[in-house]
Amino acid sequence: MLKTLVSILAFAGVLAATPSWAQTTEQDLPRRDPEMAWPTGLNPDTADLFNHNRLTMEQSCDVIYSWLSAPQDWPTWLIFARDVRFEDPSAPVDVGSRFAWSIFDIPIVAEVFVAEPGRRFGYTVTPPGPPPHYAQSWLLTPAGSGCTVTTEEVGVGDLARETRARGDLLVYLAHELWLASLRFVSRTGPRPTAELN
Numbered sequence: 001m002l003k004t005l006v007s008i009l010a011f012a013g014v015l016a017a018t019p020s021w022a023q024t025t026e027q028d029l030p031r032r033d034p035e036m037a038w039p040t041g042l043n044p045d046t047a048d049l050f051n052h053n054r055l056t057m058e059q060s061c062d063v064i065y066s067w068l069s070a071p072q073d074w075p076t077w078l079i080f081a082r083d084v085r086f087e088d089p090s091a092p093v094d095v096g097s098r099f100a101w102s103i104f105d106i107p108i109v110a111e112v113f114v115a116e117p118g119r120r121f122g123y124t125v126t127p128p129g130p131p132p133h134y135a136q137s138w139l140l141t142p143a144g145s146g147c148t149v150t151t152e153e154v155g156v157g158d159l160a161r162e163t164r165a166r167g168d169l170l171v172y173l174a175h176e177l178w179l180a181s182l183r184f185v186s187r188t189g190p191r192p193t194a195e196l197n
Contacts, residue, residue, distance in 0.1 A: 025164055028052040033139055033150050037114040037122050042135040042154050049134075049155035049164045053175040054148060059186040061140035061147040062118040066191040067182060068138060068149075069121050071099055071110070077185040078178060080104050104174075125153075133157050149182065151175055 031052045032044050044050045057064060067073070070093065074081040084101040091097065097112045110123040114137065122137035134155040141148045153171065155163065163171065 025050045028152075032152060035141075036137045036139050036150070036152050037120050038137060038154065039113040039122070039124055039135050042124070042156065044152070044154055047154035047156055047160070049153070049160035049171070051153045051171050051175060052150070053152075053172065053179055054150045055176075055179040055183060056143050056146055056148045057183045057186060058146045059183075059189075060118075060145065061142055063190045064140055064147050064149055064182065064186050065118045065121065067185050068140075069093055069115060069117070070191055071101065071123075073191065074101070078181050080174065080177070127159065133159060149179060151179065 025047075028050050029044060029052075031054075032050070033052075038044075067077070071081075072084050072086065072089070072093075074084060080103055082102040082105070084099055086093075087098045093112060094115050095112055097115075098109065100107065100109050102108065106127055109126045112121070112123045113135070114120045114122040119140055120138065121140075122135060125134035125136055127133060134153060136151060136153045139150045139152075141150070153175070
């Protein structure tokens with residue numbers, strides 16, 4: 001884990017020296033997708049931090065969704081996700097599902113606010129402190145036989161403002177890694193139905 005984080009940080013340093021790669025809230029806001037879903041009180045227009053990432057993948061949106069909408073499996077294919085625990089592990093993942101997890105060893109509590117199979121998935125992301133501070137939303141759009149996957153994140157409050165002041169590049173790179181990992185795991189086909197909630 002530490003080796004991967006060091007690699008990401010080194011890569012970020014190289015990209016930070018290249019202005020065209022340095023994604024910021026100001027650069028990303030014009031790219032926002034109007035079809036993205038957001039929970040009440042968290043949206044790009046009023047956020048202190050906003051990130052937008054997009055990648056077209058070879059698999060169908062249904063296949064992509066089968067992996068994305070199963071947070072309990074994220075640690076098997078997403079290197080910086082760990083220790084996913086659901087309030088009700090036997091219930092299907094849907095709107096209102098709550099789960100705790102760790103991202104880059106930061107404890108997170110999340111609650112799903114949108115779950116439209118093959119189309120949208122999103123959750124609030126709350127680090128320690130009063131909820132919620134962030135929301136991450138995913139939009140899946142058919143692209144020929146594949147799928148264009150867009151993820152956007154909004155943040156409000158002191159932590160979001162501090163992140164923005166330091167530069168948004170690490171958040172952008174983490175989302176790029178997330179998209180690349182999702183693309184890789186989806187090449188195996190749909191998440192096995194025997195493991196679906």
